[in-house]
Amino acid sequence: MTHTANATALDNLKSPQSAISRLDPPSIRSTRLSEEGEAVATDEEEETGKPIMSTGEKTITWIKGALIGAGSFGKVYLGMDAATGLLMAVKQVELPTGSAPNEERKKSMLSALEREIELLRDLHHENIVQYHSSCIDDDHLNIFLEYVPGGSVTSLLRNYGAFEEPLVRNMVRQILLGLSYLHERDIIHRDIKGANVLVDNKGIIKISDFSLSKKLEDSLLPGHRAHRASLQGSVFWMAPEVVQQKAYTFKADIWSVGCLVVEMLTGEHPWPHLSQMEAVSQVGSAKAKPPIPPDISAEAVNFLELTFELDHELRPSAADLLKHPWIANTPH
Numbered sequence: 001m002t003h004t005a006n007a008t009a010l011d012n013l014k015s016p017q018s019a020i021s022r023l024d025p026p027s028i029r030s031t032r033l034s035e036e037g038e039a040v041a042t043d044e045e046e047e048t049g050k051p052i053m054s055t056g057e058k059t060i061t062w063i064k065g066a067l068i069g070a071g072s073f074g075k076v077y078l079g080m081d082a083a084t085g086l087l088m089a090v091k092q093v094e095l096p097t098g099s100a101p102n103e104e105r106k107k108s109m110l111s112a113l114e115r116e117i118e119l120l121r122d123l124h125h126e127n128i129v130q131y132h133s134s135c136i137d138d139d140h141l142n143i144f145l146e147y148v149p150g151g152s153v154t155s156l157l158r159n160y161g162a163f164e165e166p167l168v169r170n171m172v173r174q175i176l177l178g179l180s181y182l183h184e185r186d187i188i189h190r191d192i193k194g195a196n197v198l199v200d201n202k203g204i205i206k207i208s209d210f211s212l213s214k215k216l217e218d219s220l221l222p223g224h225r226a227h228r229a230s231l232q233g234s235v236f237w238m239a240p241e242v243v244q245q246k247a248y249t250f251k252a253d254i255w256s257v258g259c260l261v262v263e264m265l266t267g268e269h270p271w272p273h274l275s276q277m278e279a280v281s282q283v284g285s286a287k288a289k290p291p292i293p294p295d296i297s298a299e300a301v302n303f304l305e306l307t308f309e310l311d312h313e314l315r316p317s318a319a320d321l322l323k324h325p326w327i328a329n330t331p332h
Contacts, residue, residue: 075091089145091113093109131143145208168264303324
């Protein structure tokens with residue numbers, strides 16, 4: 001049974017406890033575009049909102065369920081499409097209401113999520129989490145995404161321990177397929193790591209979290225695409241050129257793939273004995289490479305050596321690595 005949210009129910013939903021409690025009546029949110037292009041809520045208590053995209057967005061009436069994740073950007077809830085029963089991951093971030101330091105942080109998070117929407121809405125690939133729609137209602141920006149029930153690689157490592165090499169090969173092949181698709185469209189992910197790689201209940205990989213992703217920009221060199229220097233991403237998976245804040249290309253994602261392989265084979269990030277600042281110093285020296293795990297095949301060692309090439313110009317592309325024997329010979 002569903003209930004139309006009234007003012008009291010909406011107030012209650014501001015606490016995570018009420019959102020995840022099965023005893024509380026679920027909330028139903030929907031927006032529709034008015035003739036002027038603004039979103040109008042269809043709850044019994046009329047509320048006005050604003051869609052992120054003024055055209056082409058699917059209107060979703062949804063039921064808010066359990067809290068399934070949280071991060072610096074906000075919270076992720078399990079949501080159900082009230083019309084179709086489709087389960088979705090709904091990423092929510094509070095909208096800024098002033099200029100206090102915390103409100104400025106909210107503005108930064110909102111900008112990052114708006115960039116994520118701009119990228120995701122045009123991406124359609126089996127190994128990339130699918131974007132459904134987005135809207136603003138109440139005090140939140142809501143992004144409706146494909147729900148991936150298996151969770152992240154990080155959570156699987158926590159539950160099952162380090163992966164065997166055949167499983168790693170299978171997962172890495174899918175990650176490279178997704179990255180190759182992105183890179184062909186001049187998109188660099190900038191935050192490839194276990195926490196941002198999801199696995200569905202059939203073992204299909206889904207690259208997620210595009211809040212740091214960007215379109216590569218034209219550099220001064222003809223035919224060469226690069227991103228202006230900035231320190232973006234997660235330190236332990238970061239390429240030397242990113243740490244050094246030099247202009248970098250999609251090859252930064254390839255270094256991160258190598259770090260992710262180490263993470264999957266060992267159950268730990270590549271620099272487990274270093275603090276974040278120590279890792280920045282180590283990687284930023286442009287001489288240090290993550291230790292390669294022992295007891296893996298010669299092909300796996302060679303694959304990692306290629307991803308950890310210090311000169312990003314010489315580092316292979318995702319398309320190149322898909323042809324590597326360690327990946328190309330993977331049963332699928």
